[in-house]
Amino acid sequence: MVSIKQVAEQAGVSFKTVSRVVNKDPNVREETRARVLEAIAALNYRPNRAARMMRNQESGVIGFISDEVVTQPYAGDLLIGAQQVASLHDKVLMVVNIENDRVGRQRAIDMLLERRVEGLVYASYYHKEVQVPQEMLQVPSVLVNCYAENEALATFIPDEVQAGYDATRLLIEQGHKIIGHITLNPDIVAAVKRLEGYRKALAEAGIAYDPLLVVQGEPRFDEAANSVSVEQAVAALLELKHQPTAFVCGKDEFAMQAYFEFAKRGLQVGRDIAITSFDNQRMIAPGLSPGLTTMALPHFEMGQAAMNSIFNQGGDIATRLIPFSVIERQSHLLKN
Amino acid sequence: MVSIKQVAEQAGVSFKTVSRVVNKDPNVREETRARVLEAIAALNYRPNRAARMMRNQESGVIGFISDEVVTQPYAGDLLIGAQQVASLHDKVLMVVNIENDRVGRQRAIDMLLERRVEGLVYASYYHKEVQVPQEMLQVPSVLVNCYAENEALATFIPDEVQAGYDATRLLIEQGHKIIGHITLNPDIVAAVKRLEGYRKALAEAGIAYDPLLVVQGEPRFDEAANSVSVEQAVAALLELKHQPTAFVCGKDEFAMQAYFEFAKRGLQVGRDIAITSFDNQRMIAPGLSPGLTTMALPHFEMGQAAMNSIFNQGGDIATRLIPFSVIERQSHLLKN
DNA sequence: CTAATATTTGACAACGTTGTCAATAAGTGG
DNA sequence: CCACTTATTGACAACGTTGTCAAATATTAG
Structure with a gap:
């Protein structure tokens, strides 16, 4: 050279x-x-950047550690959001994808620290608790889409309760009083928080919470893979004495399966039954008919917010809840 | 420090x-x-890596330029495959996501070259032709999931013809003779190559190619967004005098919509009609019932192969076709 | 045309490493 | 205990930059 x-x-x-x-x-x-x-x-x-870097002691690199972020559809938006803000500050991202083992993570951290990263983003691909390596505290760091119980780290997570609330509210506003809820694996944060939002919306509307209306759409991690399928869950609810007229589904895949179950029973979404869901999978939600109304995870916004916080961090350690956005299509409406 | x-x-x-x-x-x-x-x-x-690097003139970094790779579901596997191989050689990936503008790309290249990357992977998020910046030729470079017409660069692309062939063959083997094909936007390489594979399989089986059986499931880029919907396309084929008994769908979203159209007409996949498709969207394919038989893009393998080629490159400039894998679920079978 | 000032240029050190080679310390054999 | 070999250590340069400061050159005023 x-x-x-x-x-x-x-x-x-x-x-x-x-x-x-x-x-x-x-x-x-x-x-x-x-x-x-x-x-x-x-x-x-x-x-030569390396030489420059030696002089001014600035690497211009922000480390981005993801536990499998990129494997998950659209969680990649998180990366894009982060990169966009980093670019604004003339920084580059060094992305490391770690398997979930301790050694991989240690190797990643070492490598990033040797490269004198000026900040660190730790992102997980779904909202969960993580163990962060102590070394992260040496540079400005943030957690995104995950949280660590006893670490003093700025944290950005999606506002699951709000999402659950909004998804339910949308249906209540259409006059529904009996609303079924197909939940995710209860080991997942999202499952319990969204349920919380669901209950909050009901309570606010003066509708009594009926546990019979809430069915799990997928098994716990430790159970056998095939417990009740979503179709069965939906079917069960439809056979209740007080049949639900609307459903809040834990994710778009569930919604897709619900559509099938409805179709099988001659029920038509938008006419006989209303439905909302979470994730805005661009693969699914727009392709259903009617289009699925669903709550989009704020991946992009979390990425941006996280990176911003790295640059402005005055030891700010708060946990910030980033709102989902409501993607209104037709499925929550009943036109007759 | x-x-x-x-x-x-x-x-x-x-x-x-x-x-x-x-x-x-x-x-x-x-x-x-x-x-x-x-x-x-x-x-x-x-x-301090920067200091080390100055001494031994080795950055230990491979640049990974993606035009939006990470936004596309599972195209991220490409990154993971690449990273895995890089790790084996003790190299790290510096990932840059470029928008499709020329300046962004120039900035990315400059930055990577200033950082003295030892290799460059240029990946696109769907199989297409790209314009590569001349500077890439300065370091060992590969193209993945894309190709450049007149550049001397090692290239790794999915074998679309094989995929189309296999997807069709699977149905022919089940005895189908009239096989519909819902194609992607014809501006996309995949659309024309898969059709080629479809025709090859038919020809090989001695089945005459009938253009009436091939319908476009989505408009060209330059046309209005709402042309024929997939449902309409499927419906049209089902109303043909010689009704197809099987379908090859251009992608899993199409297949999902086809399932709905079948359901509406009382046709049941696996009993009345068979279907295969492409992409193995984990969001959709396993969730349909019966499970969708689909051709999985070799993202992971392309990532690995590309990175391997960077390390072994003896000026090897060939274009390598990486095979899809057949994900056999139930939808291509007819049990009665 | 000279002195004073402003502009342009260059020498050198430093950043944190590692390679080369010489200096020192520790063993070894007689 | 001495000469000799071997093991251990350190001084110094170099990698490619930029900051500091002084030197050289050009410009301006008188």
Whole structure:
């Protein structure tokens, strides 16, 4: 690789002068500048970041540790949001994907710290608790889409309660009084928080909470994979004496299966039954008919917020809840 | 940040000795080593990669340029595959996500080259032609999931023809003779190649190609967003005089919509009609019933292959077709 | 045309490492 | 205990930059 000295030689000036040109120092004679620029172009010179970094002790790199973030549809938006803000500050992201083992994580952290990252984002691919390595505390760090119980770290997580509330509220506003809820695996934070939101919305509307209306759509992690299927769950609710007229589904896949179950029974979403859900899977939600009204996770916004907080962090350690956005399609409406 | 000299001072040795300990040079007295190690731990010293890099002129970084890779479900597997292989060689990935504008791409390349990346992966999120910046040729580079017409670059793309062939073959083997095909946007490489595979399978089985059986499931980029919907396309085929008994769908979303259209007409997949598709969207394919038989894009494998080629590249410039894998569920079978 | 001042340029050190080579300390054989 | 070999340690340069400061050159005023 060609260095500043070679450029200097070619241009017949000292290497310091080249440095000045490269850094746009105004105190260079126009004629000299031209000569240097020419040499730079001729040799295809590019300043070496490592050398620069040694001088000014700035790596310009933010570490992004994801436990599998990128495998999850659209959780990648988190990365994009983060990258966008980083770019604004002229920083780059170094992304490391760790398996869930301790050693991988340790190796990742070491590598990032050796590279003198100026900040660290730890993101998980679904909202959950994580164990963060102590070393993270050495640089400005944030947790995104995950939280650590006893660590003093700024944290950005989706507001699951609000999402559950809004998803339910949407149906209540359409006049529904008996609303079924197919929940996620109860080991997942989202499952319990969304249920909380569901109950809150009911309570607020003066509708009594009926536990019979809440069915689990997928098994706990430790149970056999095939417990009640979503179809069965939906079917069970539809056979209740007081049949629900609306459903809040734990995720769009559930909603998709619910649509099928409805179809099988001759029920038509938008006419006989209303439904809302979570995730806004672009693969599914717009393709159902009628289009599925669903709560979109604020991945992009969390990524942005997290990165912003790295740059502004005055030891701010708060946990910030980022709201879901309501993607209104047709499925929550009943037109007749 | 603490440097090697401070450690040396603390341990009462020269900084060179510390360097030796850090690099596991055997020519250090046990007692000295212990003392140094202690100082390292006490001060929490970490070697500075930038400085190392200046000495040995090795960045240990591979650039990964993705035009939106991470936004696409499971295309992230490409990243994971690449990272896995890079790790094996003790390299890290620097991921840059570029918007599709020329300046963003230029900025990304510049930044990576300034950081002296030892290789470059250019990945696109769906199989298409791209324009690669000339600078890429300065370091070992590969194209993944995309190709550049007149560049001498190693290229790894999914074998769309094979996928189309296999998806069709699966149905032919079940005895189907009239097989509908709902194609993707014809501007997409995948659409035309998969159709080619479809025709090849038919030809091989001695079935005449009937253009009436092939319908476009989504509009060209330049047309209005709402042309024929997939439901309409399926409906049209089902109203043909010689009704197809099987369908090859351009992607899993199409298949999902086809299932709905079938359901509406009282046709049951697995009994009355068979279907195969592409993409293996884990959000959809397993959730349909019966489970959707679909061709999985070899994202992970392409990532691995690409990275491998960076390390072994002896100016190898070939285009390698990576096979899809057949994910057999139930939808291609007819049990009666 | 000279002195004073402003502009442009260059020498050198430093950033934190590691490679080279010489200096010192520790063993070994007689 | 001495000469000699071997093991251990340290001094110094170099990697490619930029900051500091002094030197050289150009410009301006008188």
